[in-house]
Amino acid sequence: MSQDKFKPELVSPFRRKLLMGAAALPALALLGPRPSFAQAATAAVNTTGLAVTDSTVTVGILHSVTGTMAISETGSVQAEKLAISQINAAGGVLGRKIEFIQEDGASDWPTFAEKAKKLLVQDKTAAVFGCWTSASRKAVLPVFEQYNGMLYYPTFYEGLEQSKNVIYTGQEATQQIIAGLDWVAKEKGAKTFYLLGSDYIWPRTSNKIARKHIENHLNLEVVGEEYFPLGHTQFNSAINKIKLKKPDVIYAIIVGGSNVAFYKQLKAAGFDLENKQTLLTISVTEDEIRGIGGENIVGAYACMKYFQSLDNPNNAAFVKAFKDMWGQDIVIGDVTQAAYLGPWLWKLTVEKAGSFDIDKIAAASPGVEFTGAPEGYVRIHENHHLWSKTRVGRARTDGQYDLIYETADLVEPNPFPKGYQ
Amino acid sequence: MSLIKSRGTELLGYLLLAVVLLVVLPLLLDNFRLNLIGKYLTFAFVVIGLVISWGYTGVLSLGQGLFFGLGGYIMAMFLKLEASTPEATAIQSTPGIPDFMDWNQLTALPWFWEPSHSFIFTVFAIVLVPSALAYVIGAAMFKRRVGGVYFAIITQALVAVATILIIGQQGYTGGVNGITDLRTLMGWDIRTDSAKTILYFIEVVLLFGCMAVARLMLGSKLGRILVAIRDKEERVRFSGYDVANFKTFAFCAAAGFAGIGGGMFTLQVGFMSPSIIGIVPSIEMVIFCAVGGRLSLIGGVLGALLVNAAKTGFSEEFPELWLLGLGGLFIGVVLFFPRGVAGLYADHVEPRLGPWLNRARLRTKLPVGPAEPTPAE
Numbered sequence: 001m002s003q004d005k006f007k008p009e010l011v012s013p014f015r016r017k018l019l020m021g022a023a024a025l026p027a028l029a030l031l032g033p034r035p036s037f038a039q040a041a042t043a044a045v046n047t048t049g050l051a052v053t054d055s056t057v058t059v060g061i062l063h064s065v066t067g068t069m070a071i072s073e074t075g076s077v078q079a080e081k082l083a084i085s086q087i088n089a090a091g092g093v094l095g096r097k098i099e100f101i102q103e104d105g106a107s108d109w110p111t112f113a114e115k116a117k118k119l120l121v122q123d124k125t126a127a128v129f130g131c132w133t134s135a136s137r138k139a140v141l142p143v144f145e146q147y148n149g150m151l152y153y154p155t156f157y158e159g160l161e162q163s164k165n166v167i168y169t170g171q172e173a174t175q176q177i178i179a180g181l182d183w184v185a186k187e188k189g190a191k192t193f194y195l196l197g198s199d200y201i202w203p204r205t206s207n208k209i210a211r212k213h214i215e216n217h218l219n220l221e222v223v224g225e226e227y228f229p230l231g232h233t234q235f236n237s238a239i240n241k242i243k244l245k246k247p248d249v250i251y252a253i254i255v256g257g258s259n260v261a262f263y264k265q266l267k268a269a270g271f272d273l274e275n276k277q278t279l280l281t282i283s284v285t286e287d288e289i290r291g292i293g294g295e296n297i298v299g300a301y302a303c304m305k306y307f308q309s310l311d312n313p314n315n316a317a318f319v320k321a322f323k324d325m326w327g328q329d330i331v332i333g334d335v336t337q338a339a340y341l342g343p344w345l346w347k348l349t350v351e352k353a354g355s356f357d358i359d360k361i362a363a364a365s366p367g368v369e370f371t372g373a374p375e376g377y378v379r380i381h382e383n384h385h386l387w388s389k390t391r392v393g394r395a396r397t398d399g400q401y402d403l404i405y406e407t408a409d410l411v412e413p414n415p416f417p418k419g420y421q
Numbered sequence: 422m423s424l425i426k427s428r429g430t431e432l433l434g435y436l437l438l439a440v441v442l443l444v445v446l447p448l449l450l451d452n453f454r455l456n457l458i459g460k461y462l463t464f465a466f467v468v469i470g471l472v473i474s475w476g477y478t479g480v481l482s483l484g485q486g487l488f489f490g491l492g493g494y495i496m497a498m499f500l501k502l503e504a505s506t507p508e509a510t511a512i513q514s515t516p517g518i519p520d521f522m523d524w525n526q527l528t529a530l531p532w533f534w535e536p537s538h539s540f541i542f543t544v545f546a547i548v549l550v551p552s553a554l555a556y557v558i559g560a561a562m563f564k565r566r567v568g569g570v571y572f573a574i575i576t577q578a579l580v581a582v583a584t585i586l587i588i589g590q591q592g593y594t595g596g597v598n599g600i601t602d603l604r605t606l607m608g609w610d611i612r613t614d615s616a617k618t619i620l621y622f623i624e625v626v627l628l629f630g631c632m633a634v635a636r637l638m639l640g641s642k643l644g645r646i647l648v649a650i651r652d653k654e655e656r657v658r659f660s661g662y663d664v665a666n667f668k669t670f671a672f673c674a675a676a677g678f679a680g681i682g683g684g685m686f687t688l689q690v691g692f693m694s695p696s697i698i699g700i701v702p703s704i705e706m707v708i709f710c711a712v713g714g715r716l717s718l719i720g721g722v723l724g725a726l727l728v729n730a731a732k733t734g735f736s737e738e739f740p741e742l743w744l745l746g747l748g749g750l751f752i753g754v755v756l757f758f759p760r761g762v763a764g765l766y767a768d769h770v771e772p773r774l775g776p777w778l779n780r781a782r783l784r785t786k787l788p789v790g791p792a793e794p795t796p797a798e
Contacts, residue, residue, distance in 0.1 A: 065740055065741050066743070104740040108696050108697075109694040113690060113692070114457065114690075114733070118453065121453040133597070134597075135597045135696075138598045138601040141601070142601070142603075142691055199588070201524060201596060201597070204525065204591070208526070230588065230597070416512065
């Protein structure tokens, strides 16, 4: 063991010389930035052949920047690039500057698998920040497990998954649902719920958890449950049924472009979200409101872990840096913030483990805390999800949310909730 | 300027292709890239089918993704059942059924999944189920003399229907996620690098088998009738042939080839997804065929390889602009090489090489040039 540790220290200064160029060496060695004392030899912190040199470490960014998902995933790409540039400005990871290779998943799940494999097998990236939809995560998961990579996945999702090779920086379903339902039952005195969702795994699983919680734990009533194909735009018949049933709460998990039609038609049908009807959603962030239009959704409640309007110093700095980098008009949604956590958590984990090795950071991840998170404070759980607070916000006409409620403590992630399956 | 090839040059073409696919590429490329070539080649099966149905018979289908997807799903169902042993799925409410069924509150395997326990069934179904579906569609359309653009539009609609059905019935199909996390094929781990390499060679051999079958078909009397139907359908009908039957046959053959491609796709990529069935992938498959040259089997295979390689190459170099590059490629091909890669060869290479390779002046019976008089025997 000790020999292994010595060898690289003999080798690496030689490598450094080669890199700098023999002629310029004497001058550069004096004037150029010298690696700090703390910096460990590359071969010691990287025993598995990842793309780590004495001065750089390469990571991957894998999102859709073309195709239907591009509009949603762009915010995550921007957040990850911001985090990487901030980490580099603060000295990098173990003294190494982060370089990134960006690949386009093109909103196509087989392409995600292909690009993930490229990032791991060919580029040997030390970590990958990426994926958005559950389908893309499912497509790349076997690749990450087979080639032992590390994925930081930013989206709130349905749970029912846990992997050594993934850190889930978004909320799993129970973290987003249960506290919100408790709040609406207590504060709004809600007795009856109408569940709506787009027809795929996340809304279905989320509504399943919501229904179990409403019926078995709150002892209240679900009066209707309905699903619509992705991209659906005709909600009139569903809205008529809601009118008939008069639920206290409309619980909506409609995603993507369908939201625009849904909230416009709801408003046109005479539902007054501001004063009369309570609507709680877990799928509309500030990003979606830009498409829906603040005037169409004003008064709706959303249950998230982050809102751009959060009032804390971390968030103020984050929002300012984000706008300085990507434009003043930009809005920041829940997932964008979760994507921003990815590179930071990875940096903290690598420094805790003292190594870039995937096995070591997988083992070191539980317990890693990030006090600079815009959402406040997060910590990685043994199951590789985050302890986060649940928050309820209320939509304003300008497309932002007012924070109405937040849980007193961090909510434990529980991707396989007992009694909710 | 005819596309009639001598048997000599044609054989040489196949030989060259075989050398490239079986020797040059495996030697030059690492596992990852070779696996990618394997993925591209799955589309070459579809293109072979399109050469028969579109190039020779004039039946343009914009719905080959449907048959490709069927083949892929049938293979994926078999692999998924093998991966869903009661031990591997012990944490589910109902162990022993695929994970996505459990997530959707299914408590038993649906009846139509039962045959997928059998590998023999799977192998046959990959060819026969797409062909059977194509037969139903073809018989319904061609008997009523629905053809040309109308047929293309209907196939397009069918693809859209299939995608919506698969996504909507997620408890039975895996929905948007598709059927993921496939592990072994009859106990053989298909995820390892060596397995991928073996699968690549199996695929290339299968591809040549399919090309041989297609070549036999097109070189026979049947092939001449297909061309005749494409060029003068009425005349063939008045000569006493049942045009609808021949068109249906060509369409079924194309579907069968597409099914094989789909099955190989599942093995190469490791999962099956509805995103590969949709309208856009189906049109892409026709583009592969157009780029390669819709009258040439070898050209078609090259088209599938080139376009997919360009897609990967552009998107790795320019992750945010690559679609523009790809669009430029398509426009360029249509403008400058309307008959694709194969046409390029026939117009520029063959006239110079031909005399060398073709001393005996043996002419094949492949009468393909549109509205060209075929040389009488």
